[in-house]
Amino acid sequence: MPYFFQWQRYRKYWWSSITTTPGLFSINEIRNGDDSAEVDIVAHLTWGEQVVENVSFKKINDDPATSTLTCSMSLEAALVTLLADGLINSSKEDYLRLHRKLAPYKVSFALQCDDDKTKKTLQDLAVLLNSKLQGKNISTWFPEFKLPLDEQLTVNRKMGVVYTAILNDAALNHGIFYLMNSSTMLKEQIHVSDFENYAELLFKN
Incomplete structure (x- = not known):
């Protein structure tokens, strides 16, 4: 008993x-x-x-x-x-708040850029990072980047995405970008070279 x-x-x-x-x-x-x-x-x-x-x-x-x-x-x-x-x-x-273990998409991306040429380069970077995450079996939601930044973030949150990588000029110049937690809205700085390993740690347990 x-x-x-x-x-x-x-x-x-x-x-x-x-x-x-x-x-x-x-x-x-x-x-x-x-x-x-x-x-x-x-x-x-x-x-x-x-x-x-x-x-x-x-x-x-x-x-x-x-x-x-x-x-x-x-x-x-x-x-x-x-x-x-x-x-x-x-x-x-205003978002679908699911536990990180159950969320269908763990990571998505958003671009903060007005220059078309720079935007294209950031899109290429997002494609590269996305493929590396998928190589670690981390599910991702890859958007079309047609909306302003705030609306990109809103769409990602409504999709139940746990984290959004916000890429801007700093990602190209210094390799640094912000990773936003959809639950807390807090942002932390991550280096491009560390991202896949850091993401793997986030969703390991």
């Missing part, structure tokens, strides 16, 4: 670890049977509770040393819950 309590807490922690709203999940009341117990892990969404996983314990042949511990979930319910969480955050902050 102690394993039953430990496991339900572990499963709740796991659900919290893959969402952008850790407080979204809770464990409801235990339902006890003669030789069994079960509990649901639920998500508290704006329209009510959604069961995401059931954890159950059952004794075998009335022998405390022999029992089964079972976890069951629906992939459809999990998908709906995580997308709902992202959309709820979207309505607040």
Whole structure:
């Protein structure tokens, strides 16, 4: 029986670890049977509770040393819950906020440039960086760069992109560009030569 309590807490922690709203999940009341117990892990969404996983314990042949511990979930319910969480955050902050482990696109690009010739060179650089990331099996969203910078960033965030590499003249002159976190909007300076290895570290775990 102690394993039953430990496991339900572990499963709740796991659900919290893959969402952008850790407080979204809770464990409801235990339902006890003669030789069994079960509990649901639920998500508290704006329209009510959604069961995401059931954890159950059952004794075998009335022998405390022999029992089964079972976890069951629906992939459809999990998908709906995580997308709902992202959309709820979207309505607040104008983007699809998904956990970095679940985001379909980890990295995208945006160009900050008015000169057509320089823009073409930056596009070539973006293509090169994009291919290196894909070589590391990091999923990317490659835009067309037709919009102003602010609108490029907005599109990337609405696509659920986790990080956007903002390339400008400094990337060509000094090899330095800004990498923006879509969740926090914070930017950090990265050197072109370090980017692929740094991105690999970001998404390693």
